[in-house]
Amino acid sequence: xxxxxxxxxxxxxxxxxxxFTTKYLMILAAVILSIYILIEKEYTRIICVxxxxxxxxxxxxxxxxxxxxxxxxxxxxxxxxxxxxxERKSFLAIMIYVFYITIISTxxxxxxxxxxxxxxxxxxxxxxxxxxxxxxxxxxYKVSIHYIGALLTSCVVALFAxxxxxxxxxxxxxxxLGSADRFSGLWNDPNxxxxxMGVGIVLTFLLYMKRYVMFKTVVALAxxxxxxxxxxxxxxCLLIVxxxxxxxxxxGKTLSITKRIGIILGLAVTCAVIYFIFPQIIEVYLMRLIxxxxxxxxxxxxxxxxxxxxxxxxxxxxxxxxxxxxxxGINCTLPNNRAAHQTVLQVIYQIGIIGMxxxxxxxxxxxxxxxxxxxxxxxxxxxxxIPIVPIFIIIFGAMFLDYFFLENFYFLLFLGxxxxxxxxxxxxxxxxxxxxx
Numbered sequence: 001x002x003x004x005x006x007x008x009x010x011x012x013x014x015x016x017x018x019x020f021t022t023k024y025l026m027i028l029a030a031v032i033l034s035i036y037i038l039i040e041k042e043y044t045r046i047i048c049v050x051x052x053x054x055x056x057x058x059x060x061x062x063x064x065x066x067x068x069x070x071x072x073x074x075x076x077x078x079x080x081x082x083x084x085x086x087e088r089k090s091f092l093a094i095m096i097y098v099f100y101i102t103i104i105s106t107x108x109x110x111x112x113x114x115x116x117x118x119x120x121x122x123x124x125x126x127x128x129x130x131x132x133x134x135x136x137x138x139x140x141y142k143v144s145i146h147y148i149g150a151l152l153t154s155c156v157v158a159l160f161a162x163x164x165x166x167x168x169x170x171x172x173x174x175x176x177l178g179s180a181d182r183f184s185g186l187w188n189d190p191n192x193x194x195x196x197m198g199v200g201i202v203l204t205f206l207l208y209m210k211r212y213v214m215f216k217t218v219v220a221l222a223x224x225x226x227x228x229x230x231x232x233x234x235x236x237c238l239l240i241v242x243x244x245x246x247x248x249x250x251x252g253k254t255l256s257i258t259k260r261i262g263i264i265l266g267l268a269v270t271c272a273v274i275y276f277i278f279p280q281i282i283e284v285y286l287m288r289l290i291x292x293x294x295x296x297x298x299x300x301x302x303x304x305x306x307x308x309x310x311x312x313x314x315x316x317x318x319x320x321x322x323x324x325x326x327x328x329g330i331n332c333t334l335p336n337n338r339a340a341h342q343t344v345l346q347v348i349y350q351i352g353i354i355g356m357x358x359x360x361x362x363x364x365x366x367x368x369x370x371x372x373x374x375x376x377x378x379x380x381x382x383x384x385x386i387p388i389v390p391i392f393i394i395i396f397g398a399m400f401l402d403y404f405f406l407e408n409f410y411f412l413l414f415l416g417x418x419x420x421x422x423x424x425x426x427x428x429x430x431x432x433x434x435x436x437x
Contacts, residue, residue, distance in 0.1 A: 020246035055154035108329030132369035139420025194237030195397035327352035390416035
């Protein structure tokens with residue numbers, strides 16, 4: 001595992017150094033990672049590398065060309081050379097979906113601008129399918145550790161974005177209330193950043209539930225992720241983080257009373273640190289809540305005017321009912337050029353209700369491979385709601401954000417599903433007999 005960690009750190013250093021010198025270093029990182037994927041026999045290690053680079057994918061590009069694409073192509077090429085077969089159900093689902101969105105885009109005259117997005121869907125779905133067919137009993141634990149480590153590493157890099165030439169332009173420069181800069185790691189949206197960080201917080205406790213990491217380590221990691229998340233000044237983040245910690249304290253059945261008290265004390269200390277060292281975080285959230293209060297906590301205010309946008313989309317489609325059924329084609333012109341900020345509306349507006357049904361069915365077919373891969377493993381009765389929380393967080397974020405064309409959404413959904421099944425097994429992980437990957 002030390003070799004794998006060295007590879008990941010080297011790749012990140014090459015990506016960061018490319019901003020100081022030449023982008024050829026970034027290409028070198030992509031080539032090294034792709035070669036590793038092609039020669040590595042253990043797919044769990046490949047998945048670990050893939051998810052470690054996920055938080056860096058936004059800056060791992062040459063302008064409009066994402067070098068993260070090379071990793072996906074390497075994975076698909078490797079799988080095709082070694083297997084050359086795909087489950088009929090999943091294959092047909094992907095083909096029907098791609099065929100449908102291609103036809104709809106052609107009918108509505110948006111096919112020329114939609115080709116790249118259609119190809120992306122095929123790449124994303126195939127990558128998830130391949131991962132699903134290669135997971136093992138310990139894949140969840142190992143991938144989660146690498147993902148959590150990547151989140152923290154990417155946040156540290158983002159803290160020094162002003163000192164890295166050209167990096168600031170690659171990430172969001174959003175502000176809130178006209179002055180406060182919003183932190184979003186290396187992502188390009190503070191709200192999406194908070195969703196992915198929320199998933200990371202829950203994953204740390206799922207690792208503890210299986211006794212893979214010690215309690216003190218879990219609390220330290222979760223609190224660090226919490227502070228970074230709150231720095232985004234996102235109301236969604238505040239809601240997610242608060243719900244996570246309340247849920248863990250109240251419903252984490254693997255936690256003793258002593259450990260629950262320890263978590264509460266840790267949160268109290270963290271709040272005190274934020275209050276005295278990072279007071280702006282509290283001030284911004286208070287101002288946002290005061291602003292909502294001044295508007296009587298109206299739904300439009302609480303959702304940051306999203307409900308007005310949703311109504312605009314509904315009104316636009318209602319003018320021509322066929323749009324509800326077939327959509328307007330991928331890459332179509334949006335109402336007043338405004339994003340939907342709601343994935344369900346976004347999907348319906350693009351490919352209609354029929355397309356949404358096919359879309360959900362396709363995702364279901366691909367992700368169901370994970371369940372079938374683990375059906376022979378002994379399973380225990382679910383005694384804790386924590387395993388389902390990562391999936392819930394991702395879906396909750398999709399209700400307020402545009403995730404239809406966001407590749408990170410699909411890979412995080414895969415991570416949430418393997419977290420659900422992987423953390424339910426009866427097999428026990430012992431801290432000192434099985435060290436972290």
